[in-house]
Amino acid sequence: MRVDIISIFPEYFAPLDVSLMGKARERGILDIRAHQLRDWAHDVHKTVDDTPYGGGPGMVMKPSVWGEAVDAVIAGGRPRMIVPTPSGRPFTQAVAMEYATEPWLLFAPARYEGIDARVIEEYGSRLRVDEVSIGDYVLAGGEAAVLVIVEAVARLLPGVLGNAESARDDSFAPGAMENLLEGPVYTKPPTWRGRDVPEILLSGHHGRIARWRRDQALRRTAQNRPELVARLELDRNDHAVLDSVRDGASFREAGGDMAD
Numbered sequence: 001m002r003v004d005i006i007s008i009f010p011e012y013f014a015p016l017d018v019s020l021m022g023k024a025r026e027r028g029i030l031d032i033r034a035h036q037l038r039d040w041a042h043d044v045h046k047t048v049d050d051t052p053y054g055g056g057p058g059m060v061m062k063p064s065v066w067g068e069a070v071d072a073v074i075a076g077g078r079p080r081m082i083v084p085t086p087s088g089r090p091f092t093q094a095v096a097m098e099y100a101t102e103p104w105l106l107f108a109p110a111r112y113e114g115i116d117a118r119v120i121e122e123y124g125s126r127l128r129v130d131e132v133s134i135g136d137y138v139l140a141g142g143e144a145a146v147l148v149i150v151e152a153v154a155r156l157l158p159g160v161l162g163n164a165e166s167a168r169d170d171s172f173a174p175g176a177m178e179n180l181l182e183g184p185v186y187t188k189p190p191t192w193r194g195r196d197v198p199e200i201l202l203s204g205h206h207g208r209i210a211r212w213r214r215d216q217a218l219r220r221t222a223q224n225r226p227e228l229v230a231r232l233e234l235d236r237n238d239h240a241v242l243d244s245v246r247d248g249a250s251f252r253e254a255g256g257d258m259a260d
């Protein structure tokens with residue numbers, strides 16, 4: 001997959017050389033190119049912003065500079081264009097899976113109050129353009145959103161993750177563990193600072209371990225993401241677990257073991 005990024009802070013993307021994505025680049029699975037938007041500004045000050053029509057606070061990124069930059073980077077090709085913005089449609093695991101099937105992505109992270117809307121209009125008529133938001137909080141610019149999106153997409157590309165950590169079980173993947181969050185995980189030693197790994201996990205009773213894990217997942221989902229519980233198919237045991245969460249009662253009282 002080829003990934004182009006046009007930004008006034010191309011250095012922001014240095015982390016894409018590290019770890020998972022560094023290896024993907026070495027293996028030739030990912031070809032990431034970060035471009036300096038100011039290279040397409042022609043005045044002595046390399047100006048990329050101007051005051052907003054209609055008044056109001058802040059500055060808006062100039063369409064002329066973005067237009068020249070995008071034309072030069074795409075050079076007649078047709079990448080999928082992604083513009084992070086607080087007013088975009090939510091970036092989800094389903095969207096990451098869709099992007100992972102594309103051969104070429106072009107990211108246009110803005111600063112200031114964003115990009116002149118005619119740029120999105122113009123390329124919307126020539127390319128597939130998505131305005132996306134990574135969450136309901138306000139960033140200072142689109143660069144951090146690009147890092148998030150590229151990492152979420154890159155780990156889905158064939159050959160990026162090893163078999164052991166492969167992406168099929170993710171909580172938010174459509175068709176994954178039906179919208180249940182992951183429960184707690186443990187490794188050696190069995191006792192650490194006086195804290196024991198839940199006995200059930202050392203028992204070798206695979207059926208009971210699976211049930212316990214589902215109970216823990218359900219507890220966490222109810223506590224941290226109550227809006228997801230409505231979508232679950234629940235059995236009688238599940239209802240008992242949920243009642244214990246709602247009552248603030250301990251899971252032990254509901255017939256299980258406490259994890260937190």
Ligand code: JEK
Pocket residue numbers: 084085086088109110111112113114132133134135136137138139140141142143145
């Ligand atoms: C791209 C510039 C900063 C900050 C105006 C917006 C309501 C008015 C632009 N999930 C996400 N949060 N933030 C971004 C994001 C922020 C960006 C840019 C993405 C380019 N900024 C900025 C404030 C405003 N306010 C909120 C009140 C506009 C993002 C993503 N993806």
